[in-house]
Amino acid sequence: MSVVNWFRKxxxxxxxxxxxxxxxxxxxxxxxMSFNKPSGKYNVKWEKFSLDAWKNPLDDGILHDPLxxxxxxxxxxxxxxxxxxxxxxxxxxxxxxxxxxFVNSVLFLPMAAPEIVMGTTLLALxxxxxxVDFLGFKSILIAHIMFCVSYVVxxxxxxxxxxxxxxxxxxxxxxxxxxxxxxxxxxxxxAPGIGAxxxxxxxxxxxxxxxxxxxxxxxxxxxxxxxxxxxxxxxPQVNVIGSLMLVITLAGIAVAEVPKWLKTSKAR
Amino acid sequence: xxxxxxxxxxVEELAPGVTDAERRADRRVLRRRATLPYLLLAPGxxxxxxxxxxxxxxxxxxxxxxxxxxxxxxxxxxxxxxxDVWHNWxxxxxxxxxxxxxxxxxxxxxxxxxxxxxxFKAGRWKNLLMALVVAPFxxxxxxxxxxxxxxLADDGWVVHTMNTLHITPLLSxxxxxxSDNSVLQTPFSVVxxxxxxxxxxxxxxxxxxxxxxxxxxxxxxxxxYASAWATFRKVTFPLALPGIxxxxxxxxxxxxxDYTNAAMLGGPKTRVIGTVIEQQIIGTGGNLPYGAALSxMLMVGTLVITLAYIKRAGTEEIV
Numbered sequence: 001m002s003v004v005n006w007f008r009k010x011x012x013x014x015x016x017x018x019x020x021x022x023x024x025x026x027x028x029x030x031x032x033m034s035f036n037k038p039s040g041k042y043n044v045k046w047e048k049f050s051l052d053a054w055k056n057p058l059d060d061g062i063l064h065d066p067l068x069x070x071x072x073x074x075x076x077x078x079x080x081x082x083x084x085x086x087x088x089x090x091x092x093x094x095x096x097x098x099x100x101x102f103v104n105s106v107l108f109l110p111m112a113a114p115e116i117v118m119g120t121t122l123l124a125l126x127x128x129x130x131x132v133d134f135l136g137f138k139s140i141l142i143a144h145i146m147f148c149v150s151y152v153v154x155x156x157x158x159x160x161x162x163x164x165x166x167x168x169x170x171x172x173x174x175x176x177x178x179x180x181x182x183x184x185x186x187x188x189x190x191a192p193g194i195g196a197x198x199x200x201x202x203x204x205x206x207x208x209x210x211x212x213x214x215x216x217x218x219x220x221x222x223x224x225x226x227x228x229x230x231x232x233x234x235x236p237q238v239n240v241i242g243s244l245m246l247v248i249t250l251a252g253i254a255v256a257e258v259p260k261w262l263k264t265s266k267a268r
Numbered sequence: 269x270x271x272x273x274x275x276x277x278x279v280e281e282l283a284p285g286v287t288d289a290e291r292r293a294d295r296r297v298l299r300r301r302a303t304l305p306y307l308l309l310a311p312g313x314x315x316x317x318x319x320x321x322x323x324x325x326x327x328x329x330x331x332x333x334x335x336x337x338x339x340x341x342x343x344x345x346x347x348x349x350x351x352d353v354w355h356n357w358x359x360x361x362x363x364x365x366x367x368x369x370x371x372x373x374x375x376x377x378x379x380x381x382x383x384x385x386x387x388f389k390a391g392r393w394k395n396l397l398m399a400l401v402v403a404p405f406x407x408x409x410x411x412x413x414x415x416x417x418x419x420l421a422d423d424g425w426v427v428h429t430m431n432t433l434h435i436t437p438l439l440s441x442x443x444x445x446x447s448d449n450s451v452l453q454t455p456f457s458v459v460x461x462x463x464x465x466x467x468x469x470x471x472x473x474x475x476x477x478x479x480x481x482x483x484x485x486x487x488x489x490x491x492x493y494a495s496a497w498a499t500f501r502k503v504t505f506p507l508a509l510p511g512i513x514x515x516x517x518x519x520x521x522x523x524x525x526d527y528t529n530a531a532m533l534g535g536p537k538t539r540v541i542g543t544v545i546e547q548q549i550i551g552t553g554g555n556l557p558y559g560a561a562l563s564x565m566l567m568v569g570t571l572v573i574t575l576a577y578i579k580r581a582g583t584e585e586i587v
Contacts, residue, residue: 016385019378020400023467026415027404033418044417084312095305103309106316112517112574113320113567114525116542120549120563121323124330127556146319149312207408209528210542214550226410230532234414242411249406253399261392 027246034239041233053236057244063237066225073137073221074205077144082198084145085152092153093160107150118147119214126215135217143215144208148201155200159193199252324567331560341556349561357544357562364541367455367530368523371462372470375519376512378463379470383511384504387478388486398475401468409465413532416461420533422450446537453535461529466522470515477511478504517577521570541566 007014033043037050058064088107091097110118122143126134167189171181209223216224226238331349335341354361386397404412419426430436431449439445444456451457481504489499505512527542541562548559 012381012385012389015381016389019382019467020397022378022464023401023404025419026412026464027407029415029418030407030411033415044414044421045423046418084315087308088312091305091308095308097305097309103313106313106321109571109574110316110320112521112570114521114542114570116525116527116545117563117567117570118320118323120545120560121327121567122319123549124326124560125319125323128326128330142319146316149316153312203406207405209410210526213546223408223410226408226414227528230414234411238411242407246403246407249403253396253403257396257399261396 030239031243031246034236034243036236038236043234043236043239053240057237057240059235059237063222063225063241066220066222067241069137069219070206070222073141073144074202076141077148077205078198078201080145081148081152081201082194085149085197086156086194088149089153089156089160093157107153110147111150115210116214118143119211122211123214132217135215136219139215139217140212140219140221143211144205147208147211148204151200151204152197155197156190156193159190163189327560327563327567331557331564333557337553337556349557350565353558353561353565357541360539360544361541361565363538364524367459367462367540368520370459371466371523372516372520374459374463375467375470376516378467379474379515383471383474383478384500387475387481388483401471405468410528410532413461413465413529416457416464416533417452420451420457420460422452427451452533453538455538458530458534458538461533462523462526465529466519469518469522473514473518474508474511477508481507513577517574521574524570525566
């Protein structure tokens with residue numbers, strides 16, 4: 001009977017643990033398979049432990065160009081989208097203006113449109129106005145900035161909403177100019193929100209495949225390279241890069257969360 | 269865009285006896301303040317209008333063109349393209365709907381207990397667990413999707429366990445897989461990959477809605493002799509409803525246009541509308557207007573669903 005009771009008490013925790021298992025297992029498989037030495041072209045079945053892929057993470061330079069293109073686009077898209085999105089967030093939270101409903105819809109729709117629709121509509125625009133030669137770095141960058149802006153707005157907006165506007169009033173009472181108020185008071189306070197928005201944009205852009213495939217022309221980003229390689233066989237080096245991305249993210253989470261966690265555990 | 273009249277009056281009232289020049293300067297400041305929000309909004313909103321709203325017109329005009337890749341396409345307002353694509357790819361369109369509805373239902377069934385656990389039972393581990401929900405996002409999703417090929421391989425332990433538990437014959441009996449000892453290249457593996465990829469989109473809004481619920485409301489429910497299940501059904505569920513609507517929308521819409529799972533984990537029998545659009549638009553021997561017409565159908569379908577939702581819940585809550 002006590003087993004049944006224990007189960008009833010913890011059933012929700014058990015279910016949650018199983019769902020976490022479902023969510024996280026593929027990540028472990030990605031890391032695990034990066035140490036594989038496949039005998040054929042396909043790195044799907046575990047065969048033999050090896051560090052070969054880790055010693056040669058760019059697969060003799062084959063992955064260099066796609067990775068660099070993805071990094072370049074992700075950095076530029078993040079920079080532009082973060083600036084544009086932060087400005088919009090300020091307007092929405094701090095100012096009154098006409099056409100709020102329109103602005104909200106324009107921001108919401110890109111998050112609610114299927115990626116393939118955004119990709120094909122942009123492709124049609126580029127083909128109809130600029131022609132095939134326009135496709136490549138520029139068209140991918142334009143597309144990535146477009147779909148990142150909305151996510152920046154939500155992230156920065158929630159940070160701004162949580163900030164006490166009295167702090168800015170106080171700065172102004174102390175004769176700070178609007179410019180000084182922004183850089184000395186507002187910006188440092190919302191910087192974590194802007195940082196989170198930039199990280200999110202970078203991740204969205206770096207990982208994007210569907211919109212990129214539609215607007216890339218003959219340029220090949222890292223995800224596009226993987227897509228093309230699926231039929232030919234993916235080398236374990238791709239898993240190495242996937243594992244590195246995971247390690248960097250987890251380290252970032254640890255840096256952000258552990259101090260907070262230590263603080264609360266001390267307080268108790 | 270002039271300064272609001274109320275503000276101008278306020279200037280007169282607060283500063284009587286100032287010179288006209290000073291008054292003009294004050295009005296200029298106020299006017300600048302009134303234009304500031306538009307200056308802040310302009311670059312970003314113009315970008316979104318130019319590269320999200322305007323392209324919708326481009327795709328509609330492309331969808332009624334005729335021609336071929338060799339001779340080029342020209343605008344001939346051939347609306348029959350829409351009839352053609354429905355006739356040719358009805359099967360794939362319906363299949364996309366089936367897969368995305370199944371994906372949304374399974375995501376909801378998994379997201380509710382997960383969000384509930386994190387919001388009410390996880391205590392100070394809350395943020396860490398939410399970080400774990402989104403952590404998979406940060407490894408390229410194509411690589412993670414490929415990992416399911418390893419997990420669901422014919423000779424892997426997952427399929428072995430499913431065989432031992434007689435789940436595989438059950439799945440093939442239901443038509444979700446095609447044979448008793450293999451699950452890859454079937455609707456089952458495709459939907460499994462989709463649920464895996466879109467689950468975080470379902471969990472996030474539901475968690476946000478649940479986190480706002482005062483836990484004392486649960487205690488009140490229990491004090492009134494409601495069972496745990498009744499408390500969930502009568503208290504938690506209605507309060508979390510905006511998050512549930514948002515989460516299912518954010519899952520269904522990307523799922524209906526997705527073709528990566530169908531291509532990587534599926535086979536020739538799991539082609540969806542996205543697969544067809546991709547082939548028609550950038551594949552060799554494709555027909556650009558046909559791809560565009562399918563894309564317009566997908567766009568209008570999801571737009572109708574989204575607008576109906578916006579009307580119900582308002583965008584301010586989601587954006």
